[in-house]
Amino acid sequence: MSAATGAKNWRTLLRLAAFSVLMFGFGYALIPLYPVMCKTLGINQTGVDDRPAVSAQVDETRSVVVEFDSNVHGMPWKFRPLVSHVTVHPGAITQVSFEVVNTLPTPVTGQAIPSYGPPLAAEYFRKLECFCFNKQTLKPGERREMPVVFVIDPALPKDISTVTLSYTFFEVEGNRRTAGRNPGASA
Amino acid sequence: MNATTTANGHAEGHAGGHPDHGHQPAGLMRWLTTTNHKDIGTMYLWFSFAMFIVGGCMALMIRSELFQPGLQIVKPEFFNQLTTLHGLIMVFGAIMPAFVGFANWMIPLQIGASDMAFGRMNNWSFWLLPPAALLLVLSMFVPGGAAAAGWTLYPPLTIQQGMGMDMAIFAIHILGMSSIMGSINIITTILNLRAPGMTLMKMPLFSWTWLVTAYLIIAVMPILAGVVTMTLTDRHFGTHFFSAAGGGDPVLFQHIFWFFGHPEVYIVIIPGFGVVSQVISAFSRKPVFGYASMVYAIAAIGILSFTVWAHHMYTTGMPISAQLYFMYATMLIAVPTGVKIFNWTATMWRGSLSFETPMLFAIGFIFLFTLGGFSGLVLAMAAVDVQMQDTYYVVAHFHYTMVAGALFSAFAGAYYWLPKWTGHMYNEKLGKVHFWLSFIFFNMTFFVQHFLGIAGMPRRIPDYALQFTEFNQISTIGAFGFGLSQLLFLYIAISCIKGGEKAPAKPWDGAEGLEWEVPSPAPHHTWVVQPIVK
Numbered sequence: 003m004s005a006a007t008g009a010k011n012w013r014t015l016l017r018l019a020a021f022s023v024l025m026f027g028f029g030y031a032l033i034p035l036y037p038v039m040c041k042t043l044g045i046n047q048t049g050v051d052d053r054p055a056v057s058a059q060v061d062e063t064r065s066v067v068v069e070f071d072s073n074v075h076g077m078p079w080k081f082r083p084l085v086s087h088v089t090v091h092p093g094a095i096t097q098v099s100f101e102v103v104n105t106l107p108t109p110v111t112g113q114a115i116p117s118y119g120p121p122l123a124a125e126y127f128r129k130l131e132c133f134c135f136n137k138q139t140l141k142p143g144e145r146r147e148m149p150v151v152f153v154i155d156p157a158l159p160k161d162i163s164t165v166t167l168s169y170t171f172f173e174v175e176g177n178r179r180t181a182g183r184n185p186g187a188s189a
Numbered sequence: 190m191n192a193t194t195t196a197n198g199h200a201e202g203h204a205g206g207h208p209d210h211g212h213q214p215a216g217l218m219r220w221l222t223t224t225n226h227k228d229i230g231t232m233y234l235w236f237s238f239a240m241f242i243v244g245g246c247m248a249l250m251i252r253s254e255l256f257q258p259g260l261q262i263v264k265p266e267f268f269n270q271l272t273t274l275h276g277l278i279m280v281f282g283a284i285m286p287a288f289v290g291f292a293n294w295m296i297p298l299q300i301g302a303s304d305m306a307f308g309r310m311n312n313w314s315f316w317l318l319p320p321a322a323l324l325l326v327l328s329m330f331v332p333g334g335a336a337a338a339g340w341t342l343y344p345p346l347t348i349q350q351g352m353g354m355d356m357a358i359f360a361i362h363i364l365g366m367s368s369i370m371g372s373i374n375i376i377t378t379i380l381n382l383r384a385p386g387m388t389l390m391k392m393p394l395f396s397w398t399w400l401v402t403a404y405l406i407i408a409v410m411p412i413l414a415g416v417v418t419m420t421l422t423d424r425h426f427g428t429h430f431f432s433a434a435g436g437g438d439p440v441l442f443q444h445i446f447w448f449f450g451h452p453e454v455y456i457v458i459i460p461g462f463g464v465v466s467q468v469i470s471a472f473s474r475k476p477v478f479g480y481a482s483m484v485y486a487i488a489a490i491g492i493l494s495f496t497v498w499a500h501h502m503y504t505t506g507m508p509i510s511a512q513l514y515f516m517y518a519t520m521l522i523a524v525p526t527g528v529k530i531f532n533w534t535a536t537m538w539r540g541s542l543s544f545e546t547p548m549l550f551a552i553g554f555i556f557l558f559t560l561g562g563f564s565g566l567v568l569a570m571a572a573v574d575v576q577m578q579d580t581y582y583v584v585a586h587f588h589y590t591m592v593a594g595a596l597f598s599a600f601a602g603a604y605y606w607l608p609k610w611t612g613h614m615y616n617e618k619l620g621k622v623h624f625w626l627s628f629i630f631f632n633m634t635f636f637v638q639h640f641l642g643i644a645g646m647p648r649r650i651p652d653y654a655l656q657f658t659e660f661n662q663i664s665t666i667g668a669f670g671f672g673l674s675q676l677l678f679l680y681i682a683i684s685c686i687k688g689g690e691k692a693p694a695k696p697w698d699g700a701e702g703l704e705w706e707v708p709s710p711a712p713h714h715t716w717v718v719q720p721i722v723k
Contacts, residue, residue, distance in 0.1 A: 007381060011306045014377040022369050022407045029415025032445050033430060045508040 060093035061156040064163075068154070070098065071168035078106045079140070081171055084147070092156040099147045100133065100169070104140035111139040112171040119166040126155035127165060137174055221316070224308025226293045227711060229315050231610070233290030234603075236318055238679070240282035243326065245672050247275040252634075252668040254651050255661050268651035269337035270353070274325060276340025277357065280457065281364045282322050284591065287599045288460040289314075289371050292399045295606065296375060298704035298711060299393045301384025301720045306377035314371040321363035328356035339649060341446060344431040344439045347420050355424070358417045365410040372403035372410075379403075384703070386722035390484065393702045394477060395602075397484055398463030401491045405452045405459075408495075413449040416442060440505050447498035455494045458558075458590060459487060461598030462529060465551045467702070468601045469533050472548035473540025474699035479532040486525035486532075493522050503574045512571040519569035523562065530559055541699070546620030550601035553628050554594060561589025564639065579649075582642025588635045600627070600678070605700075607685050608692035612710030615685040623681060626674035633667030 068090060070083035080103040090096045104110050114134040118124040129135075133148035140146060154165070214222060223229060251271050254262045263271065293311065297304055305311045328335040333351025336342065347354055379400050383392070392400075419430040420442070429435025431442045470477040477483060499507060500515045507515075533555050542548070564586040568574050577583060600623075607615050637660040646657045653661065695705035703722075707715045 010381050011377050014380060015307065015373055018373045018376055018407055022373075022411045025408050026411035026415050029412035029445055029448075030419070032412075032448065033419075033441065036441055036444060045511060 059156060060091050062091055064160070065089050065091055066154055066158065066162070067164045068096075068152075069164065069166045070100075071166055072100060073168065073170040074112075075170050075172045077112055077171055077173050078110065079104055079112060079171055081169075090154060092154040092158055095130065095151060095153050097149055097151045099149050101145065101147050102138070102140065102171070103145045104143060107142045109139055109141050111137050111174045113137050113174050114169045114171050117168050117170070119168065120162065123158065123162055123165045126158040127167065128153050128155060134169060222312070224304070224312050225713060226297050226305045226308075226311065227610075227713065229305075229311050230290045230293030230295075232315050233286050233293060233318075236315070236322075237283050237285075237287035237290060240278050240286070240322060241675070243322075244275050244278035244283055245675065247271045247278070249668060249672050251275065252665040255653070256665040257662075258653050258655055258658055260652055263651065265651045266334060266337060269339075269649065270329060270335040272649050273336050273339055273357075274329070277336075277360075278322070278325060279591070280340065280453070281361070281368075282318070282325070284457050284595045284599070285364075285368060286318060288399075288402075288457075288595075289368070291395070291460065291464070291599070291602055291606075292371075292375055294610065295704060296378060296396050296399060297382075298609075298707065298715060299396050299702055300379060300382065300387050301703050301716045301722065302378055302382035303714065303716050303719070305374050306382055307374050310370050311374055314367045314374065317363050317367040317370075321360040321367070324356045324360040324363070328353040328360075331356065341443075341450065342417065342420065343446075344420065344423070344437075344442050345433065348423050348432050355421065358421050361417050362414055365414045368406050369410050372406040375399055375403040376407075384716070384719040384722050387703075390481065391722060393463075394466040394480070394483055395460070395463035398459045398461075398466075398487055401487050402456050402459045405456050405491055405494065409449040409452040409456075412445065413453075416445045416449065419445075440502070443502050443505060444499065447501045448495070450501065451498045452491075452494040454587075454590070455490055457595050458598075459490065461554065461595045461602075462487065464598045464602035464605070465533065465554050466529075466536075467700075468547045468551040468605050469536050469555075471605070471697045471700040472543055472545060472551070473537045474542075475536055475540045476701070477532065478535035478538075479528075482528055483532055486528040489525040490522060493518070493525070497522065500569055500571075500574075503571045504578045516569055516571045520566060523566055526562055530555060530562075545604070545617060545697075546615070546624055547601045547605035549621060549624040549628075550597050550604065553624065554597040554601060557589055557593030557597065557628075557631070561586055561594060564589065577642060579647055580642035581638040581646045581648055584648050585635050585638035585642060588638075592635070593631055597627070600624075603678075603682070605697070606704075607682065608696040609704060609707075609709050609711055611686045611689075612692055612708075613685050613687075613689035614692050614696060615681050615689065619677065619681050623674060623677045626677065627671060630667045630670035630674055634664050634671055635667075637663050637667075 066089070067087055069087040070085065072081045072083055074081050080101075082101055084099045084101055088096060088098060113136075116129075116132070116134050118127055129150060129152045131149060131151040133150065138146070138148070150167075152167075158165075220228065220232060223232075250263060251268065254260070254268055293305065296302075325335070331352050333353055335353040336347070336350060336357035338346035338350065338354070342357070379392070379396060383389075389397075419428065422428040423430050423432050423437065429437040431437045431439050433439055466477050466483060497515055497519045499511060500519045503512055503515075537552075544552075564582065568577055568583060568586055604615060604620055607613075641657055641660050641664075644657065646653050646661075692709040694708050696709065697705075703716075703720060704711075706720070
């Protein structure tokens with residue numbers, strides 16, 4: 003190997019070695035780079051709600067009929083909305099109430115699960131307060147009026163003029179007191 | 190390719206082609222102090238085979254435990270150490286050194302260089318390996334046992350374990366230094382020491398694949414070294430890179446690890462692509478189809494490998510947009526890979542085929558590696574991966590690419606070049622038996638693991654639900670068959686070294702390249718006068 007080749011080899015070696023040292027540093031640089039990238043791209047920020055904010059603007063130009071439906075799934079409760087439907091402007095905050103009565107002589111715990119028709123409307127239906135956020139425990143024979151505060155996002159597609167909000171109460175398994183009374187329960 | 194030489198490669202060096210060690214120490218000191226690329230290549234190959242046996246024994250212990258549901262043979266803690274060390278030893282101790290061994294032996298011969306660029310550094314690259322392997326193996330006997338967090342070394346487990354983890358971290362540091370020095374040597378050799386007229390685009394594909402691989406190694410091994418160093422300082426020096434208790438982020442480890450880890454899987458397989466390209470071409474008696482597209486495909490795979498790391502982490506809570514990006518980027522890699530598989534098939538098309546052992550392993554490679562590629566595409570789909578993550582489907586997938594891919598191509602290369610290394614032909618009949626046993630038992634071991642994974646059997650767990658028993662038993666029997674078949678390879682290789690039919694300079698009539706212009710066995714010094722390639 004000639005001296006010239008030897009010198010050339012050393013230059014190549016030093017460049018490659020410098021590159022690998024640089025990459026070692028790059029590994030460490032990734033630690034601060036990741037949070038910066040996530041912040042710039044607006045992804046994966048802990049504790050930040052990345053859902054788009056509801057427009058505060060009330061859209062007076064259109065009205066949407068919101069119908070209410072209520073069901074109980076194998077539970078000894080009476081459950082009904084106090085109004086069957088309301089007509090609202092998208093963006094306006096509205097409150098309605100549901101009534102529920104425990105017909106049993108024992109306390110019963112239930113949880114309401116909402117569903118929407120058409121299903122597409124679900125993502126435009128913002129509930130600010132709802133009895134369905136928590137389990138509800140009713141004492142023997144107790145009657146309770148429970149509020150739902152909601153707002154329809156003005157971005158709701160124009161071809162949807164009626165939205166149905168349906169609740170179904172399910173008995174919470176761990177708190178089941180009515181075993182044997184409904185067909186779904188095991189003995 | 191199509192090299193013709195004016196300077197005669199046969200006669201230079203030593204009369205009669207006898208290796209002359211007169212100016213060298215004899216015995217053990219010869220091997221400790223050698224700077225000869227062929228000696229070092231040989232040591233790499235023996236070392237990697239030894240590690241292959243060690244890692245294989247660990248695999249067989251794992252499979253023995255999984256023969257039946259429940260815990261029979263090993264304790265769960267030890268089982269976790271076995272899976273961890275099996276992975277580390279096979280990737281860093283067996284497969285990577287095997288291909289570095291091939292590189293040492295063949296690259297100078299193929300490009301007409303007299304040796305590697307830095308002989309002394311080459312010696313160091315090799316002799317760093319045994320202490321690293323020793324650290325890994327001895328770590329099983331220290332209090333607390335070996336590292337047991339899986340070969341991916343995810344925190345928080347790695348931050349909590351005993352000194353076995355520190356030993357694994359130091360072993361990775363040493364292995365990383367070894368492979369970085371080896372890669373710098375290979376790049377310098379290829380860039381600066383090619384024979385006159387051997388342009389880059391005339392270079393045999395095996396040398397090309399190593400050029401790309403060596404660049405990948407010097408780009409990502411330092412990142413692995415960095416990330417295990419962060420783990421080390423988290424453990425002992427009060428940093429909090431990954432320790433959530435101090436405000437660190439364990440998921441960040443996965444991002445950095447896989448930024449190394451995905452290029453790493455191509456580091457393992459790309460030299461195998463080179464071997465297979467040359468073997469397929471030799472036994473089809475045709476030049477490889479689409480040489481230039483092969484080179485570009487290798488380069489494309491190398492570059493794309495840096496853009497897909499988070500497909501290993503779909504279930505860590507990534508935003509949907511990131512999942513979509515990594516899904517499509519991953520699927521994009523199927524395009525250059527498809528080019529290569531198409532070209533191999535097209536090389537065989539209307540070729541004058543013969544099926545000696547290297548060719549059998551190469552065809553087995555194409556068939557099974559393609560299967561592994563397909564299961565990789567399945568796993569690339571974010572929606573599917575949520576179901577498959579950390580199941581035996583993943584285990585089956587990467588063993589199809591690592592065993593049927595990297596290992597089969599290493600066997601193809603070993604049989605292809607054994608006559609050049611030893612001067613003798615290996616036993617062809619036994620070689621074919623070795624292939625068929627390996628092929629059948631490999632599929633018996635790993636094909637059923639696809640079903641286990643789809644049915645939901647998690648990986649890295651020593652126990653399983655009863656309904657998985659039959660497939661696990663098939664897999665365990667296959668694993669023992671596969672392991673024992675490899676002893677046949679040891680026998681074939683040793684008897685080939687000791688004797689056998691004398692090999693001519695070019696034992697394969699379809700083979701091309703400068704390595705076949707030096708006598709067999711290749712003398713201690715070759716291409717002292719560089720050939721001129723036209």
